[in-house]
Amino acid sequence: MFLRTSAAVVAGKAARAATRLRGGGSAFPGLVAERVDPGFLAHALRDVRGGIVVVSGTNGKTTTTKMLVALLRAHGRRVFTNPTGSNFTRGVISSMLPELSVGRGQLVADIAVLELDEAHALKFAAAVRPTHSLLLNVARDQLDRFAEIDHTAGLLASLAASTTTGVILNRDDSFVARVAPDLTAGVEVRYFGVHASIAARLPELVEADVRFGEEFSAPQPTAYDGLLRPVDERAFDIVFGSDGAVTDVGPVTLQQRGLAAMINATAATTTARMLLGDGFDPAVAATALAAVRPPFGRGEVIMVDGQPLELVLVKNPAGFTVALGTYGTTPVATMVAINDNDADGRDVSWLYDVSFASLRGRGVATTSGVRAYDMALRLSYDDVPVASVEPDLTRALDAFCAAHAAEPKRIFCTYTAMMALRRTLAARHGLADFGEEG
Amino acid sequence: MPQPATSPLESRPSKGTINLVHLYPREMSIYGDLGNTRCLAARIARHGYTANVIGHHPGSVLAQDAHLVVGGGGQDSGQARVEDDLFANADRLRALAADGVPMMMICGTYQLFGNAFVTVEGKRLPGLGILDVTTQGNAKRMIGPSVLDTEFGTIVGYENHSGSTSLGAGQAAFGAVRHGFGNNGEDGTGGARTGNVFGHYLHGPVLPANPAFADALIGYAAELATGRAFEPEPQDDTVADEARTRQIRRLIR
Numbered sequence: 001m002f003l004r005t006s007a008a009v010v011a012g013k014a015a016r017a018a019t020r021l022r023g024g025g026s027a028f029p030g031l032v033a034e035r036v037d038p039g040f041l042a043h044a045l046r047d048v049r050g051g052i053v054v055v056s057g058t059n060g061k062t063t064t065t066k067m068l069v070a071l072l073r074a075h076g077r078r079v080f081t082n083p084t085g086s087n088f089t090r091g092v093i094s095s096m097l098p099e100l101s102v103g104r105g106q107l108v109a110d111i112a113v114l115e116l117d118e119a120h121a122l123k124f125a126a127a128v129r130p131t132h133s134l135l136l137n138v139a140r141d142q143l144d145r146f147a148e149i150d151h152t153a154g155l156l157a158s159l160a161a162s163t164t165t166g167v168i169l170n171r172d173d174s175f176v177a178r179v180a181p182d183l184t185a186g187v188e189v190r191y192f193g194v195h196a197s198i199a200a201r202l203p204e205l206v207e208a209d210v211r212f213g214e215e216f217s218a219p220q221p222t223a224y225d226g227l228l229r230p231v232d233e234r235a236f237d238i239v240f241g242s243d244g245a246v247t248d249v250g251p252v253t254l255q256q257r258g259l260a261a262m263i264n265a266t267a268a269t270t271t272a273r274m275l276l277g278d279g280f281d282p283a284v285a286a287t288a289l290a291a292v293r294p295p296f297g298r299g300e301v302i303m304v305d306g307q308p309l310e311l312v313l314v315k316n317p318a319g320f321t322v323a324l325g326t327y328g329t330t331p332v333a334t335m336v337a338i339n340d341n342d343a344d345g346r347d348v349s350w351l352y353d354v355s356f357a358s359l360r361g362r363g364v365a366t367t368s369g370v371r372a373y374d375m376a377l378r379l380s381y382d383d384v385p386v387a388s389v390e391p392d393l394t395r396a397l398d399a400f401c402a403a404h405a406a407e408p409k410r411i412f413c414t415y416t417a418m419m420a421l422r423r424t425l426a427a428r429h430g431l432a433d434f435g436e437e438g
Numbered sequence: 439m440p441q442p443a444t445s446p447l448e449s450r451p452s453k454g455t456i457n458l459v460h461l462y463p464r465e466m467s468i469y470g471d472l473g474n475t476r477c478l479a480a481r482i483a484r485h486g487y488t489a490n491v492i493g494h495h496p497g498s499v500l501a502q503d504a505h506l507v508v509g510g511g512g513q514d515s516g517q518a519r520v521e522d523d524l525f526a527n528a529d530r531l532r533a534l535a536a537d538g539v540p541m542m543m544i545c546g547t548y549q550l551f552g553n554a555f556v557t558v559e560g561k562r563l564p565g566l567g568i569l570d571v572t573t574q575g576n577a578k579r580m581i582g583p584s585v586l587d588t589e590f591g592t593i594v595g596y597e598n599h600s601g602s603t604s605l606g607a608g609q610a611a612f613g614a615v616r617h618g619f620g621n622n623g624e625d626g627t628g629g630a631r632t633g634n635v636f637g638h639y640l641h642g643p644v645l646p647a648n649p650a651f652a653d654a655l656i657g658y659a660a661e662l663a664t665g666r667a668f669e670p671e672p673q674d675d676t677v678a679d680e681a682r683t684r685q686i687r688r689l690i691r
């Protein structure tokens with residue numbers, strides 16, 4: 001095992017150097033290391049004593065992982081994470097390689113926080129049982145690939161069942177909260193959720209769970225369960241238990257707007273508190289959350305001719321609905337770009353599960369992407385005026401920026417549309433480097 | 439750029455009320471099926487009629503005066519929750535179908551409107567038998583964009599099903615497969631039609647991008663609702679036509 005892992009580190013590092021030279025993808029070196037030593041992950045993570053935390057669920061993984069890492073680092077912990085967001089086991093190995101010593105092949109870190117989609121989280125858990133799992137939500141996402149929401153819920157339940165120490169569950173998402181009874185005995189459960197004061201907004205956030213006849217009722221929050229209580233669309237506090245004023249976190253003002261980001265912050269904070277125990281400091285947590293910059297494509301702002309242009313990634317009905325709710329209070333010039341490549345989801349049916357009524361007043365300046373006309377058609381059924389349709393992304397972007405040069409702008413876009421738009425923006429406005437995220 | 443029809447007809451008297459029943463909008467509606475209902479309701483209004491949309495939920499009595507019925511696709515759990523209700527309303531649905539009430543059943547509800555669904559293990563689950571089709575469950579999923587030639591023109595959608603459906607001896611298909619799998623990926627048939635009952639595998643949702651099909655359903659419903667021939671208004675379908683023909687061009691060379 002020992003020698004083999006060292007060989008795997010060398011092979012992986014060599015592959016990584018080779019890939020770098022060719023400018024290739026981030027998963028290939030991990031693939032090499034995995035072939036050489038299937039136990040690689042287990043060995044590399046052996047000395048990570050403070051916890052191996054998997055963050056999974058349909059929406060918000062990247063943002064939540066980033067926040068959780070920031071919270072732990074702010075408390076002085078050395079954290080390993082998969083920062084490229086290359087969302088699977090091999091990607092995790094790839095991102096480990098530069099941090100491993102060739103001699104021992106082990107990671108020097110207190111805690112590992114790994115963002116993994118549902119299927120890859122299970123593959124990872126087969127190699128290394130996570131000490132903690134943070135399960136965010138289950139929503140319709142690219143059904144052409146994962147087929148069924150119930151299937152996704154089953155994957156998350158299996159992940160929770162293979163977790164050794166603690167799970168953190170979304171108490172407002174019954175697909176997630178319902179896994180609690182199936183956990184290994186002795187595994188501790190914490191919940192995050194929204195405070196009763198905004199419970200009315202839950203239907204826009206959670207998927208209907210029709211697997212059972214009886215309605216699900218969330219468990220009573222304890223003093224260790226974090227509840228989100230928003231102040232406005234960016235400021236909030238996190239209330240632990242019903243009256244645990246001593247450990248409440250906030251008020252915090254995030255750099256990212258909206259309910260979804262606040263819920264992610266609540267999930268990350270509840271998890272950090274579980275991992276840190278008595279070492280958790282509410283004031284440190286609040287400062288750390290306020291400093292987290294939005295991940296690429298999650299409300300990222302690019303200055304174009306002195307005016308902000310926001311790129312908002314949309315990939316499923318829950319995400320698009322939340323995004324529209326987030327930005328609905330400040331209507332600006334809007335473009336919607338929909339592609340249907342594999343990474344976007346090839347089926348655009350889901351656009352009909354989103355209400356676009358909030359765009360009605362201001363209208364949409366242009367729709368673009370391969371499915372530009374389908375998007376315009378969708379908007380027509382919500383009586384949203386569309387000024388122009390231009391499938392070519394670059395032409396649409398140029399026309400949109402020219403026609404709205406002196407005002408803030410916003411583009412809702414699917415993944416590959418965003419990648420293309422960002423590339424154009426980078427070329428024209430000298431953006432900093434950007435990596436691909438899953 | 440055509441603007442949405444904020445209808446100049448609003449001031450005129452309605453030509454009649456069409457009761458549009460959406461079967462199981464909660465349980466059987468995962469591929470944008472609500473879009474079909476939205477499309478029908480909007481176009482009913484644009485043609486000068488009044489749409490009365492009724493969501494039919496498990497455990498309730500099916501609206502007696504339905505003029506148009508639509509159903510969508512669900513997951514296995516959703517399907518399990520609606521089966522009892524479907525059978526409780528079976529006679530009513532058969533009677534409506536026999537009376538010429540237009541119905542469009544997609545995916546899961548298409549299968550339930552057939553004679554039976556045979557599971558991978560060989561268990562035979564009976565359906566309503568309104569369409570003479572039988573579906574064999576199989577492990578392979580048929581997923582992807584789909585194009586059918588139908589009497590309403592070439593229509594586009596997206597299919598995602600694991601059942602292979604075969605038509606009974608005298609059963610007419612809804613269309614011929616130009617791209618994708620259709621009923622089973624083998625015999626080139628797509629969907630089924632008996633009277634005004636249509637079953638098929640096209641999500642998309644199918645109606646917004648294929649307004650000729652939507653208007654045909656509305657036409658049958660309008661006749662039933664008013665006792666008069668359908669009196670359509672001219673529609674500007676430029677955007678729908680672009681969306682559809684671009685998909686056809688991408689998929690068929």
Ligand SMILES: [Zn+2]
Pocket residue numbers: 469511545546597598599639641
């Ligand atoms: Zn289907």
